[in-house]
Every structure is written in C-alpha cells, then in structure tokens.
Amino acid sequence: MNVLVIDENRIRASIIEAGLSEAGHNVTLICDINGIARRIAEINPDVIVIDLGNPNRDMLENMFQLSRAVKRPVAMFVDRSDLASIEAAVDAGVSAYVVDGLKKERVKTVLDVAISRFNAYSKLARELEEARGELENRKLIERAKGILMRSRGLSEEAAYALLRKTAMNQNRKIADIAQSLITAAGLLESGEE
Amino acid sequence: MSAHRITAGFMPLLDGALVVAAKEKGFAEAENIDLALVRETSWANIRDRLAVGHFQVAHMLAPLPIACNLGLAPLASPMIAPMALGLGGNAVTVSNHLWDEMSAQGAAPDLNAATNGAALGRVVAERGRLGKPRLRFAVVHPHSGHNYELRYWLAACGIKPDKEVEIIILPPPLMADALETGNIDGYCVGEPWNSAAVALGRGHIATVKAAIWRSSPEKVLAAQAQWAEENPEALAALLRAVFRASLWCAEKANREELAALLANPAYVGKPVDWIMPALSGDIRTGEKIVHVDDFFVPFAKAATFPWKSHALWFYTQMVRWGQIAHTQSHAATARATYRPDLYRAALKPLGVALPGANAKVEGALKTATPVGSSGASLMLGPDGFFDGGLFDPDEIAAYIGLQEKSK
Numbered sequence: 220m221n222v223l224v225i226d227e228n229r230i231r232a233s234i235i236e237a238g239l240s241e242a243g244h245n246v247t248l249i250c251d252i253n254g255i256a257r258r259i260a261e262i263n264p265d266v267i268v269i270d271l272g273n274p275n276r277d278m279l280e281n282m283f284q285l286s287r288a289v290k291r292p293v294a295m296f297v298d299r300s301d302l303a304s305i306e307a308a309v310d311a312g313v314s315a316y317v318v319d320g321l322k323k324e325r326v327k328t329v330l331d332v333a334i335s336r337f338n339a340y341s342k343l344a345r346e347l348e349e350a351r352g353e354l355e356n357r358k359l360i361e362r363a364k365g366i367l368m369r370s371r372g373l374s375e376e377a378a379y380a381l382l383r384k385t386a387m388n389q390n391r392k393i394a395d396i397a398q399s400l401i402t403a404a405g406l407l408e409s410g411e412e
Numbered sequence: 413m414s415a416h417r418i419t420a421g422f423m424p425l426l427d428g429a430l431v432v433a434a435k436e437k438g439f440a441e442a443e444n445i446d447l448a449l450v451r452e453t454s455w456a457n458i459r460d461r462l463a464v465g466h467f468q469v470a471h472m473l474a475p476l477p478i479a480c481n482l483g484l485a486p487l488a489s490p491m492i493a494p495m496a497l498g499l500g501g502n503a504v505t506v507s508n509h510l511w512d513e514m515s516a517q518g519a520a521p522d523l524n525a526a527t528n529g530a531a532l533g534r535v536v537a538e539r540g541r542l543g544k545p546r547l548r549f550a551v552v553h554p555h556s557g558h559n560y561e562l563r564y565w566l567a568a569c570g571i572k573p574d575k576e577v578e579i580i581i582l583p584p585p586l587m588a589d590a591l592e593t594g595n596i597d598g599y600c601v602g603e604p605w606n607s608a609a610v611a612l613g614r615g616h617i618a619t620v621k622a623a624i625w626r627s628s629p630e631k632v633l634a635a636q637a638q639w640a641e642e643n644p645e646a647l648a649a650l651l652r653a654v655f656r657a658s659l660w661c662a663e664k665a666n667r668e669e670l671a672a673l674l675a676n677p678a679y680v681g682k683p684v685d686w687i688m689p690a691l692s693g694d695i696r697t698g699e700k701i702v703h704v705d706d707f708f709v710p711f712a713k714a715a716t717f718p719w720k721s722h723a724l725w726f727y728t729q730m731v732r733w734g735q736i737a738h739t740q741s742h743a744a745t746a747r748a749t750y751r752p753d754l755y756r757a758a759l760k761p762l763g764v765a766l767p768g769a770n771a772k773v774e775g776a777l778k779t780a781t782p783v784g785s786s787g788a789s790l791m792l793g794p795d796g797f798f799d800g801g802l803f804d805p806d807e808i809a810a811y812i813g814l815q816e817k818s819k
Binding site for chain 1: 453454455456457460461463464465487581582586
C-alpha cells in the first residue's frame with residue numbers, strides 16, 4: 220500500500236517510516252509542507268498519516284476533501300464506528316486518513332504500526348527529556364556545593380550533606396535547594412561568578 | 413457535593429476570552445466546576461479530542477458542530493451548541509501591496525465594507541483584464557464564520573469567490589508571514605491576527621466582521637452530545653459560569669486585566685498591544701485608528717444566546733458554496749445542533765433577561781430594539797448586513813435561491 224507520512228519532526232518520521240516499511244508498505248515522507256498539494260497528487264497515497272501537533276491539519280484536511288489533490292475521497296481513520304482505534308490513535312498523537320473503499324483489515328495494520336511507533340517515539344523523547352533534566356540537576360548541585368565549600372569552608376561531602384538535609388527539612392528536591400542557593404549567591408556576590 | 417470535572421479545548425484566539433475568564437476569574441469554581449483548559453493547535457484536533465472524550469466541551473467555530481453533525485467532517489461524534497461565545501471579532505486584512513491597489517481604486521482607511529469592497533471589485537476586474545494571476549485569500553477553516561463572511565462580502569461586491577479569486581486554508585499564526593512573502597494577498601481571521609499584521613507593518617485592515625454583518629455569530633461553546641445528555645447539571649453549571657464570565661469580559665473596567673490574562677503564554681500568548689484593539693474597538697487599520705462599535709461583543713445584545721437563525725444562516729452558506737445539498741433533513745440537522753432550550757433552562761435561576769424566541773429575522777433591526785423576553789429588559793440590534801440583505805429563517809429555500817444567482 221502507498222502510505223504517506225507527513226511529519227515536521229524528521230526523527231519521528233523516520234521511526235514511523237522504518238516501521239511501515241518493515242510491514243511491507245511503500246512509504247513516502249514529507250517533512251516540509253510547501254508545495255504539498257502537488258506532491259500528494261504525484262504520490263496518490265492510499266493512507267496518509269499526520270501527527271496531531273501539526274498546525275496545518277485543518278489545511279491538509281481541506282486539501283484531502285478537494286478531489287484535485289487526491290483522486291479518491293478520503294475518510295478518517297479506519298472506520299467511524301471503530302472508536303477504540305480512534306482513541307488509541309488520538310492518545311498516541313496521530314491521525315490517519317484513508318482512501319474510501321480500502322479493506323478495513325488492511326488499513327488497520329497501517330494504523331496499528333503508526334500508533335505503536337508514535338508511542339515508541341514519545342517514550343524515547345520522554346526518557347531523553349528526563350535524562351537531560353537529570354544532567355541539568357547534577358550540574359546545579361555541583362555548583363551549589365562549590366558555593367558552600369568556598370563560602371563556608373566545608374568539605375565536598377559536608378556541602379552535599381547540608382544540601383540534602385535542607386532539602387529534607389523543607390520537603391523539596393535537592394536540585395531546587397541548589398537552584399535557590401545559586402540564585403541567592405548570585406544576588407549577594409553580584410558579578411563575582 | 414463533589415465538583416463537576418470538565419475539560420475544555422480552546423484555540424489561542426481573542427474570543428476564547430469567555431472560557432478563559434470563566435476559569436481564571438473563579439466563575440467556574442463558584443459553580444462547583446473543576447474546569448481544565450487545554451490549548452490546541454488545530455480545529456481538527458479539538459473535534460477529534462471531543463469525539464474521543466478527552467474534552468467534554470470546546471471553544472469552536474460556530475459552523476463546525478453543524479458541519480460535523482451533517483457528516484461533512486472526516487471524523488465526528490454528535491455535538492451540540494448550547495451557547496455562543498460572543499458576537500463579531502474578525503476582520504479582513506490585505507497586504508500592503510493590495511491595499512495600495514485598492515486605495516488607487518477609491519478604498520479609504522475607514523473599514524467601510526461597501527466602498528472598500530467596491531474598490532476591491534475594481535482591482536479584481538482590472539487584474540482580470542490585464543491577465544494577472546487571481547488574488548489569493550486565506551481563511552482558517554472551510555466551515556468557519558471567516559470563510560462564509562469573506563465570501564458573502566466578496567459576492568455582495570460583485571466578486572465571484574470561486575472564480576475570480578482563490579480562497580485557501582491557513583492556520584492564523586502563519587497568515588501575517590504569508591502576506592509578507594506574497595503567498596497570499598489577504599485573509600479573514602479572528603483577532604489578534606489582524607492587529608498583528610498591522611503591528612508588524614505587513615498589512616492593512618480593509619474591513620471588519622461588524623461592518624459586513626453587525627452583531628453576527630462567530631464562536632460557540634460546543635459540547636459532546638452524549639456527555640451533555642448524561643450530565644445536564646454539569647453543563648448547566650458551566651453555561652452559568654460562562655455567562656457570568658461574559659458579563660465580566662464586557663465591563664470596560666476589566667479590559668486591561670482581561671488583555672493581560674489573554675496575553676499569558678498559556679492562552680493567546682501574544683502582546684497586550686495586539687489584544688487591546690479588539691477589546692476597546694479602537695482598530696488600527698494601518699493608516700489610522702478607527703473606532704468600531706460592536707467590534708467584539710461578549711455580553712450585550714444576548715451575545716451568548718444560540719439563535720437557531722444563526723445556525724440556519726451558516727447552513728445556507730454551506731449550501732451556497734457547494735459544501736452540501738439543501739434538503740429538509742439537512743436543514744433540520746443544522747437547526748437541531750443549536751440548543752437555546754438548554755441555554756434558557758440553565759440561566760433561568762439567574763433571573764436575567766433571556767430572548768423569548770429561538771430564531772429571528774437576521775438583518776432586520778436597523779437600531780437597538782427592546783424585545784420581549786423573560787425577566788428584565790433586553791435590547792437587540794442593530795444587526796444589519798452591509799448590503800441590506802435579510803435572512804428569514806422560515807424562508808430558507810427562497811434565500812438559497814436568491815443567493816444562487818450571485819455565485
């Protein structure tokens with residue numbers, strides 16, 4: 220089947236492309252919306268997959284409904300009555316448009332792959348975000364320790380213990396305490412750091 | 413009593429004000445509603461998330477629930493419109509280049525729909541004679557007040573919207589840029605996206621919705637039909653909260669606070685300078701400031717009442733522009749989408765002025781007119797179309813027939 224994936228996020232688009240290609244589909248990616256009407260006409264897709272974050276969804280839907288861009292009318296998702304599929308798709312952040320008259324089971328496999336790939340990407344992005352946050356936190360704590368060591372003559376262990384104790388007493392995260400300390404130190408020793 | 417939990421989808425536009433104020437000014441909380449607002453990036457997303465139950469209600473283009481119920485959308489679950497979210501709020505902006513051409517043909521920076529439309533008509537005719545490419549306009553959605561009022565204006569000025577110009581769909585935040593690059597020559601959109609183009613020096617406001625059709629409908633509070641049926645108390649409480657919010661939004665003394673609220677990144681996320689013109693009615697056209705009475709009406713003139721005649725007018729425009737064929741059953745679906753009965757039932761305990769009728773002849777009120785209503789007195793109008801047109805909701809076929817000639 221000819222599947223068109225429209226996604227401005229190139230990394231996610233490649234992940235989806237790989238999944239659909241493995242499933243034996245002929246996949247085309249469009250990451251840039253410019254001149255898309257002509258491209259769609261050339262590709263003549265059976266299924267079009269778009270991420271829900273795309274601000275051009277209203278424009279694209281209108282294009283699909285005009286017979287000039289796509290030869291056959293396009294209906295949303297697998298079946299209007301198949302609410303579970305639609306829910307899974309919307310939860311995953313993906314929408315799919317399907318040429319009328321295609322066998323439901325054939326299209327379902329495309330949608331299932333798209334959903335699982337979208338979810339896999341989201342998980343990846345979340346983990347990356349968390350890892351980034353952790354690294355950021357570690358840097359903050361290092362800086363806060365440095366300030367304590369300099370200003371109060373503490374050892375590294377003692378500085379960390381003080382941060383941890385303060386965090387526990389105030390029921391806050393160590394990184395938050397570190398951030399407050401860095402801000403306060405910045406205000407007090409303006410220009411020194 | 414446990415709180416009603418309601419999640420509402422909205423687009424970052426000025427006319428989301430009523431919903432934003434309902435939450436931020438405590439009107440929802442006072443009705444025991446735990447209201448969550450979720451900002452979206454497309455009307456299609458709002459429609460889909462309403463269909464799968466992520467949202468129970470949403471800020472929505474008034475014609476959209478009608479189009480969905482008529483099966484014109486790729487995905488839809490039945491929706492109702494039990495309340496409108498104010499009147500007016502849009503404008504038509506043109507590129508600096510097109511404004512120069514229009515000025516040479518007699519357009520003036522006065523927002524006059526008739527004379528500036530006539531000037532545009534002369535530009536279009538001239539371009540046609542010279543074999544220049546057609547002018548291209550953008551609107552946000554095929555089933556939007558913007559699309560229908562732009563087409564109404566063009567057609568009434570003798571310009572054939574599907575033949576003599578091109579109308580494309582574009583998301584509002586991209587419109588000012590598209591003017592700059594010459595990708596489009598003009599657009600019809602809600603605020604702050606007209607004032608934005610003027611502030612950035614990219615365009616001129618040629619006319620406003622209030623000049624094309626005064627006191628005309630724009631957005632509604634749409635609700636998923638099944639949720640509304642199963643949760644009548646929650647819906648009624650929400651309608652009361654939004655009604656009180658509309659009163660708050662209309663108070664001149666609250667304008668600056670409202671502008672600051674909307675400027676918040678969680679809502680419209682644009683400068684207060686871009687938001688104030690629509691609230692004050694002092695519209696910066698690009699050459700001078702023109703005051704427009706009724707530019708955006710959040711409360712007065714029963715601005716939140718879901719008139720069935722509004723639903724039917726949108727329906728006639730869907731027929732006019734070939735989106736659907738006219739049948740009795742289609743008209744009935746459009747009529748049934750709007751639910752003034754639910755509005756009245758919800759607001760009755762407040763003892764406020766409510767229209768007694770469900771529909772009115774649109775464009776018939778030349779001046780502000782007191783109308784029969786339950787409770788206190790209520791003023792409606794003026795509500796005229798700029799070309800003097802009248803829409804009688806009891807004469808749909810005749811209206812469609814009349815408009816057939818001006819395609």
